[in-house]
Amino acid sequence: MTDALPLAADPDLASGAGVVAAAAAAGVETMFTLSGAHVFPLYDAAHRGRHRLRMVDVRHEASAIFAAEAVGKLTRTPGFAVVTAGPGVTNALSPVTQAHFSGAPLVVFGGRAPEAGWGRGALQELDQAPLFATVTKASGTAHTPQHVGPYAAAAFAAAGAAHRGPVFLDAAIDTLFSPVPVPGTRPGNDTSLPPSGESPRRPPLDPGAIAAIAALLGDAVHPVIVLGSDVWADGAEVAALELVDELGIPAITNGMGRGVVPAGHPGLVTKARRPALRDADLVIVVGTPLDFRLSYGAFGTPAAPARVVHIVDSPDQRATNRPLDACAAGDLAAILTALTAAVTPRAQWTAWRTTLADHVARADAADAKLLCADGDLIHPARIYGELLPRLSADTVVIGDGGDFVSWAGKFVEPTRPGRWLDPGPFGCLGAGLGAAIGARCADPDNPVVLLLGDGAAGMSLMDVDTLVRHDLPVVMIVGNNSAWGLERGPMRALYGYDILADLAPDTRYDRVVTALGGAGEMITDAAALGPAIDRALAAGVPYLLNVVTDPDAVYPRATTGL
Incomplete structure (x- = not known):
């Protein structure tokens, strides 16, 4: 060469x-x-x-x-x-x-x-x-x-x-x-990239859009705001929390929006998501698409559909799959700040938020039983029962899996934004090891915990070698139910049987990690979970806990998810 x-x-x-x-x-x-x-x-x-x-x-x-x-x-x-x-x-x-x-x-x-x-x-x-x-x-x-x-x-x-x-x-x-023959020469039009490094300008704040959304809020009795990933990406997390605090509108968070309204906040009603979106008369969706995760924007009930507002960071992100009652596009922090200033809280919203808080309390009570579940086989929720008290506010939690990580979505509520990573709506299994590598490089001073289904683990564990070679300590927890759990349940529901959904029982994923220079152990007793997590967090090396879970303890879903 x-x-x-x-x-x-x-x-x-x-x-x-x-x-x-x-x-x-x-x-x-x-x-x-x-x-x-x-x-x-x-x-x-x-x-x-x-x-x-x-x-x-x-x-x-x-x-x-x-x-x-x-x-x-x-x-x-x-x-x-x-x-x-x-x-x-x-x-x-x-x-x-x-x-x-x-x-x-x-x-x-x-x-x-x-x-x-x-x-x-x-x-x-x-x-x-x-x-x-x-x-x-x-x-x-x-x-x-x-x-x-x-x-x-x-x-x-x-x-x-x-x-x-x-x-x-x-x-x-x-x-x-080749050397650059003429320093500073501007490129021609031989590619689809923009002709310069200048960022495109976003539309200015639209007072008419703010007034329209404020009017809808003025008529609403049961409003809900959904805060998605772009709230974080656009630097609007402070403005979003101020809106929730000042107006008292119940909030649901998803994706990188998790933590914008911190865990334990009285306005956070993510655990009451179903009744909130069913009984709402106005849903304001900020920084996330109206896709399958949000029922394509079909909120309320067929007899009493909710009005829908979409607030996005760029005009091309406006929902086109359904009519909108109002929309705004641009700097999300500026839009949310202007909306907070334009709206006067209504007394009815306090009662509405209290109703949803009661739903959250009931969900918390039900979760508490799962989080301490006992038995001969480890329930996946028990892993989170031991993990949650050991997570600091600064821990980055990464989900890579189907059924096992669905439990994480249910239980893990960050106390600040920028602490949760998942594959997003495209859902690539096997993304977790790469995400852990990136997270550790981006935030070397705080713990990184990677939650893996055993299916996802099989797609990427060789990159533990990368963690070891570059001295990137990460705690990995595998929920090992010896199956493609997200597929086995729906297939049984559809056909009465399943095929191609089983993995080898009790696979020693921990030994893969030790062979690559990290550390790990297999856990088969729920009582051993807490001490094992403590060892992993203190180890200072890539450490995998291979937790054998009950294969019949599946995440409860209202549909097959197909």
């Missing part, structure tokens, strides 16, 4: 260094990658150039993207992943799609077969950017050396601007090794 591609004595001379410079300018501190020759100039620049980045190499490209996505979610600064050409790029497609559905700021840079002689069938010659066109904010190729840096800057600007999301950019190996 060195015969065809002369190495620059100065790593900052190669055009690939422009990508690293753009990343550093955007606030990136860590590059996640899996080594590949097509992107060596980026490594060289990050290792010994002017703009040095920490480099964390993983065992599968998907984990690099999941790690970068987690950084983007937690820090609200675009995460950065670099993958080599061909399979390295195609392995990134599902994680990038997850980031698209989650609205996570992320830049993925891919290597590409040589520009010289394109079309002759070089190794891994594939026009990669079109693969990402439908699941990114922008996807394109920098075809000449002078385009690489400016387009990388544009990629980071686009990823971090509302509505946030992933951007894919690639460049050929010979392009990346």
Whole structure:
């Protein structure tokens, strides 16, 4: 390779260094990658150039993207992943799609077969950017050396601007090794990326929209506000909590919105979600789509449907799947602050919130019995009964699984935002190890707890090696029911039997971790859970608790979930 591609004595001379410079300018501190020759100039620049980045190499490209996505979610600064050409790029497609559905700021840079002689069938010659066109904010190729840096800057600007999301950019190996011939040259229109690094402007605050929403609230007797991931991503968590506090509107949180209204707050009614959304006459949804998680916006009852308001960070996020009674798009903090100022609380809302608080109290009482459940087999809820008292306010909790992590969604209520990660509506199993890598890099001073179903564990545990090599202690808890629990129950309900849903009983996932240099143990007795969690949290190394659970203790669902 060195015969065809002369190495620059100065790593900052190669055009690939422009990508690293753009990343550093955007606030990136860590590059996640899996080594590949097509992107060596980026490594060289990050290792010994002017703009040095920490480099964390993983065992599968998907984990690099999941790690970068987690950084983007937690820090609200675009995460950065670099993958080599061909399979390295195609392995990134599902994680990038997850980031698209989650609205996570992320830049993925891919290597590409040589520009010289394109079309002759070089190794891994594939026009990669079109693969990402439908699941990114922008996807394109920098075809000449002078385009690489400016387009990388544009990629980071686009990823971090509302509505946030992933951007894919690639460049050929010979392009990346080539020096930039004319410093500062602006790129042409050879890619779908924006022509500059400037962030698009959002619409200004619309007083008419605020007045319309305020009027609907003035007529409402049973209002509910739903706070989603973009409340956190847009920096609106303080304004959202002030609205809940000042107006007394009951609140439900989901996704990265968890913790915006802290656990124990009298206005938090997530545990009364079903009666709240059924009996509401007005639902204000902020920073999350009206998708399957929110019954596609069908609130209230068929006889008495609730009015629906959608507040989003960008006009293209407005719901189009149902009529809206009002909507607002733009800076979420500004919208929520203006709405708080425009509305006078109504006395009826106090009684409504008290009613929902009673539902929450009953749910808490029912949960308390599950959390201390005893028996010959460990109920999954018992794991959370032991874990919850041991979580600090700063612990980052990550869910990666089906049935086992559904219990986490029921029981884990953060006390501040930015402490919860899950795959989001696209639901990629196997995202957890990458997310744990990213979370530990983004927040090295606080505990990271990864909750894994045994199915999800089988997809990604090899990246424990990454945790070990890079000294990233994480506590992993596997709910091991020896099954694809999320599929087994629905299949039995539909057919009266199940197939292809069983995993080997009592698989020693803990030994996988110890073989890779971490630590772990198998737990079969509920009484041993608490001390084992204490050992894991104190270990200072990647530590996996392989908890064998009751296979018949399934998460209660109202439908099959199909």
